[in-house]
Amino acid sequence: MPDENGAHDSQLLKGVLSMALLRLLAECESYGYELVGRLHELGLKQIHEGSVYPALSRLEREGSVTARLVSSNSGPARKYYRPSPAGYASLAECEVAWTTLVRALEPILSRPVPRRPQEART
Amino acid sequence: MPDENGAHDSQLLKGVLSMALLRLLAECESYGYELVGRLHELGLKQIHEGSVYPALSRLEREGSVTARLVSSNSGPARKYYRPSPAGYASLAECEVAWTTLVRALEPILSRPVPRRPQEART
C-alpha cells in the first residue's frame, strides 16, 4: 500500500524532528546526511534532507548543538553536530512534553472506537 | 512551575488535534466549546478555542464530520459534530500513523541519554 498517510505524518512530525535529531546526536555525534539515514532506519521514511538540514541549522542557531567540519574521503566535508549543555536541557524538556502528550492521548486512543457514536445528551 | 513547554507543545500538537477531536467525536457527539473542556480534562490545557474551531471547520470541509445546530437554553445554539464514515476511515489512518510514530521514537527515547555523547568514528 502506498504511503497515503505521508501527508498526514508531515503534520504529526512537527516538533518531533528536532527532538529526534537531538536525541540521536546525544547518542552519537553525527551529520545531516547520516542522520537522514538513521531516521529512515527507525521507520521515519518520509523525512527528507530538506527537513533535516534546516532543522539542524535551527538547532545550531538556538545554541542547542555545536558543529564542526570534518573532511571526508568519500565526498565533501561533513558537518558533525553534537548537543550543547543547553541542548541536553532542551532535549529533556522536549521529552517531557512528548511523554505528556502521548500519555494524554492514551486514554482515548486505547479504547476501542465505538461502532456508533453515542447521541449527545440534551 | 509554569508551562514553559507550552510553546514547544504547539509544534508537537500539529496534526494531533484533528485526531483527538475525531476520536472524541467518535466517542460522543459534541460541540466546540465542550470539546475544549474535554481536551483540558485530558491534560491538553494549552489547546484554546482558536485552535479547535478552525480544526472543526477543516474536518467539516474535508467531509470527516457532519454538523447540526441544536439550540440551547444556556446560551447560543450549539453546533454538534459527529464523524462521517470518511471520518472514521480517516481516524483509523491517523491512529496508525500516530502509533507508528510513537513506536518509531520509542527505541531511541526509552534508552537513557548517555552522559557524554560518543565521539563519531572516522
Add this chain to the structure above:
DNA sequence: GAAGGTACCTGACATAGCAAGGTACTGTGC
C-alpha cells in the same frame, strides 16, 4: 572527463496551532 554517490544548502509553498479580538444568545440581579 563523465558519472554517480556523498554531502551540503536554499527558496517558494502549504499547513495548522496560537493570540487576540469580535459577535451574539441566555439567564440573573439590580
Add this chain to the structure above:
DNA sequence: GCACAGTACCTTGCTATGTCAGGTACCTTC
C-alpha cells in the same frame, strides 16, 4: 429595562516548520 457573566461561535494575522524542488560541490571510479 439594563448591565453583566457565562456560554458559544467565528475570524484575522502571526509564526513555526515540514515538503518539494532544485542547486552546488567534493570525491572516486571508469
